[in-house]
Amino acid sequence: MTSLSPAAHRTGRTAIRARAAIQVDLGPQGLPRVSDLRSEVPIVLRLTATQRATATDQAAATVHLVGAAAGPLAGDDLRLDIAVGGGVRLLVRSVAAMVALPGWGPGPSRFAVSAEVADGGALEFAPEPTVVAAGADHASTIDVRLGATARLLLREEILLGRFGEAPGSFHGTLRVDVSGAGPAATPAPLLRQDLVLGPDVPGMRGPAHLGAARAVGSLLVAGPEQAGPAVDAGVADGAALLPLAGPGYLVSAIADDAVSLRRRLLAGPADPVWRRA
Amino acid sequence: MTELSPDRPGLGAAAESAARRATLLVLADGRMPTGGHAHSGGVEAAVVEGSLADVSDLERFLLGRLHTAGVVAAAFAAATCLALAGDTGADPGIAELDAELDARTPSPAARAASRAQGRTLLRTGRAAWPVPPGPRAPHHPIALGMVCAGAGLAPADAALTAAHLTVTGPSTAATRLLGLDPIAVTAVTARLAGDVAGVARAGERAAGLPPRDLPAHTGIRLEHLAERHRLASPRMFTS
Numbered sequence: 279m280t281s282l283s284p285a286a287h288r289t290g291r292t293a294i295r296a297r298a299a300i301q302v303d304l305g306p307q308g309l310p311r312v313s314d315l316r317s318e319v320p321i322v323l324r325l326t327a328t329q330r331a332t333a334t335d336q337a338a339a340t341v342h343l344v345g346a347a348a349g350p351l352a353g354d355d356l357r358l359d360i361a362v363g364g365g366v367r368l369l370v371r372s373v374a375a376m377v378a379l380p381g382w383g384p385g386p387s388r389f390a391v392s393a394e395v396a397d398g399g400a401l402e403f404a405p406e407p408t409v410v411a412a413g414a415d416h417a418s419t420i421d422v423r424l425g426a427t428a429r430l431l432l433r434e435e436i437l438l439g440r441f442g443e444a445p446g447s448f449h450g451t452l453r454v455d456v457s458g459a460g461p462a463a464t465p466a467p468l469l470r471q472d473l474v475l476g477p478d479v480p481g482m483r484g485p486a487h488l489g490a491a492r493a494v495g496s497l498l499v500a501g502p503e504q505a506g507p508a509v510d511a512g513v514a515d516g517a518a519l520l521p522l523a524g525p526g527y528l529v530s531a532i533a534d535d536a537v538s539l540r541r542r543l544l545a546g547p548a549d550p551v552w553r554r555a
Numbered sequence: 556m557t558e559l560s561p562d563r564p565g566l567g568a569a570a571e572s573a574a575r576r577a578t579l580l581v582l583a584d585g586r587m588p589t590g591g592h593a594h595s596g597g598v599e600a601a602v603v604e605g606s607l608a609d610v611s612d613l614e615r616f617l618l619g620r621l622h623t624a625g626v627v628a629a630a631f632a633a634a635t636c637l638a639l640a641g642d643t644g645a646d647p648g649i650a651e652l653d654a655e656l657d658a659r660t661p662s663p664a665a666r667a668a669s670r671a672q673g674r675t676l677l678r679t680g681r682a683a684w685p686v687p688p689g690p691r692a693p694h695h696p697i698a699l700g701m702v703c704a705g706a707g708l709a710p711a712d713a714a715l716t717a718a719h720l721t722v723t724g725p726s727t728a729a730t731r732l733l734g735l736d737p738i739a740v741t742a743v744t745a746r747l748a749g750d751v752a753g754v755a756r757a758g759e760r761a762a763g764l765p766p767r768d769l770p771a772h773t774g775i776r777l778e779h780l781a782e783r784h785r786l787a788s789p790r791m792f793t794s
Contacts, residue, residue, distance in 0.1 A: 473775075
């Protein structure tokens, strides 16, 4: 990293505050229109692919998150706002794992993602894992609001410590709401999860929480296709396939390492790995 | 017990406090037929898979359950009791709290177990106290908050009972499943009393938050165990 962008002002001795944004709508001729792609160091966004709508697929845009600095470090306050319009699909990826590190800033490092997906739109948010280094204190918030006919795939992977390292502290908040049909309908909660991890978390290493696992993650699939009893619950080694009360299912997994975690999360509902009652 | 009668002037506050504690003991008594004895809270599945084999495993299981599911249960029991305390005629929002708990319980087996226990608790609670109207089979913490409100208890009592039950149900189940020494298990639950009180206080403090901001702490393996339990055969417990 050579310089901070003008808008990335310092909030403390070393802490960085940054706001980045993506907005994608359906443009003319079946092409996605990226009307906003605002990077702010250290969150640098790159539009890496666009795809015209076809007879079977929506118009789609792929944006990669490129980390332009190490971290986040303690005190860093990063935010990414995503808006997806109707009739278009946005895929958000990242080029590498994000490593939350200790630092000298006040409070934890923070990364907040907020997304709004309009009716008929789709968001695939599947960045590489977040690694919580020893001594780090990282807070992650993901807040998604879906229109009644919007679709979502959301993958979150947490690795406790770099290889062979003790875990840092992590507090993840995941909130997904789905609007009811009709203009006056209030949004219904689909998923609420606070994942609190760290060396001082009581019982984390016990059989009710993580056991000995170093990697933990989830993959949420939501959308109108998931309304009703679309998916049967199942279990596999270190994983469970959980149909939610609302229109979606969650694959929840723990593993010893990132590769096994990813494999467990990618088992779809039709995968023979699931054992069912 | 005439000296404890709230009708006697001068003894009002003390008598009320004693009456509340006596009611709380009835509610938190494991012998109250609330159906809780049929549920192990994930213990049976953990025993079957081998991750819970002795008293020290049980202690770590209980700590993890208390600081995840227990935090959520305490907050929702307290929030329900608080919502019903006003009796303002406005919709107390029980359905919204129930939907928020659904969103905090991704495992369908865990949702079913919670609602089954909520239904049974309400049935017994309604026979004992004037429990306010509400859903027939709400999640267990909602039912607990409703019963507490009906029994004249405070949100703090609801939170404490919820946190207490988070630990005692699985303890009893582990004792039966593993043939653990009940005296050693009692020592474990006694050691956890401070944690139970802390979780209850956190739940009570959260009770006034908007429902979407109530705690949502998740114990990852608890959700897996709830589903794994359905595959186990034979089963001693329903969940």
